[in-house]
Amino acid sequence: MKLPKHGSNPQYVYSAMKMNKPDGVIDLSANINSFGPPNVLIDNWSQLLKEIVEYPDPYAQNLRRKISESVNVNVEKILVGNGGAELIHLIARMFAKKRILIVQPTFSEYENACRSFRCEIYHHQLTEPHWNIEIEKLKLSLSEMDALFLCNPTNPTGIVYSYETLKEIIEEAYKHKCTVIIDEAFYDFVMNYQSIVALLNEYENLIIIRSLTKMFSIPGIRLGYLMAANEIIQQLQSIQVHWSVNAIALTAGELLLEQEDFIRETQSHIKEEREALFSYFDSQHFLVSPSQTNFYLLRDPQIEDQFLLFSFLLEKGIVCRHTLNFQGLEGRWLRFAIKGKKEHTRLMEVMGEWRQTTPYYS
Ligand SMILES: Cc1ncc(COP(=O)(O)O)c(C=O)c1O
Incomplete structure (x- = not known):
């Protein structure tokens, strides 16, 4: 299996994983502004x-x-x-x-x-x-x-x-x-x-x-x-x-x-969404990198390699970025782009399902 070396184009991730791409995939693998072009x-x-x-x-x-x-x-x-x-x-x-x-x-x-x-x-x-x-x-x-x-x-x-x-x-x-x-x-x-x-x-x-x-x-x-x-x-x-x-x-x-207003609006949106996500992830015992921008790393501390979580998300139609070609990470983290409320509601729902199947033992 050879996963793509960059984010975006989720069809290549599904094809490398030999999985069918579900309809309405949420692509969090590319760090592009979810507001779309101005x-x-x-x-x-x-x-x-x-x-x-x-x-x-x-x-x-x-x-x-x-x-x-x-x-x-x-x-x-x-x-x-x-x-x-x-x-x-x-x-x-x-x-x-x-x-x-x-x-x-x-x-x-x-x-x-x-x-x-x-x-x-x-x-x-x-x-x-x-x-x-x-x-x-x-x-x-x-x-x-x-x-x-x-x-x-x-x-x-x-x-x-x-x-x-x-x-x-x-x-x-x-x-x-x-x-x-x-x-x-x-x-x-x-x-x-x-x-x-x-x-x-x-x-x-x-x-x-x-x-x-x-x-x-x-x-x-x-x-x-x-x-x-x-x-x-x-x-x-x-x-x-x-x-x-x-x-x-x-x-x-x-x-x-x-487009200075567009930049300012984006910045406050990203900050607000990041804080909401991080607070949820913390409550569910996921680790995140201390990001100040529009993407972050995440890992479930209970598993060393995050491949199982990566595949679970793909099955549920959520595509994040593997970290196999990031030196020093090699699959122990996953990278997610910050997008909009709708995408994040679904992400939190799916991460909650994962946590139910993989309960956290302190
Ligand atoms: C850190 C960094 N620099 C540069 C680029 C390339 O950006 P561009 O689309 O302008 O070529 C990327 C693309 O992902 C990136 O992550």
């Missing part, structure tokens, strides 16, 4: 479609200007990409055959991308249940590395590492000419996230990646951007495919960056 995309759809008859601007001038205003970073320090995924692969190519440290468990694409460019890969392993960064140990390894990948908030735990911690790591890496890549694909789901963007002015070894996929529910459009020193931007741009970002994505990005 109305502004539907309202402007005919304008967006008109864009397809011309080649897109290969330098994404308008969108970069808009990002620049929104994040207060110079346009020259911004590169737009065909999703965060493309930007990760461009960075991996820039560091081909170099030594890369990855803070694990994390998004598997950092390692996939770096492996395809024959980098030497090292890991800084975080351990459950707190997944704290051992800062002194991490700092010691930086002198040997060319680059470090760290996801904040981290996929899959949802943990946010503090501004101070990140600054300390970036500062130490700077002394050793090691580039720090912070992937902030989920930062905008976190209430009062303390941005590290201003550090770009102090440290030329910092790259910050962002994605519009998750917040705006547009995985099919493919849009992300990164911020870094001009020299890094030029280097990455020189290896990026010309017209890599399509015209619909460029215009959609400009409209989406104005």
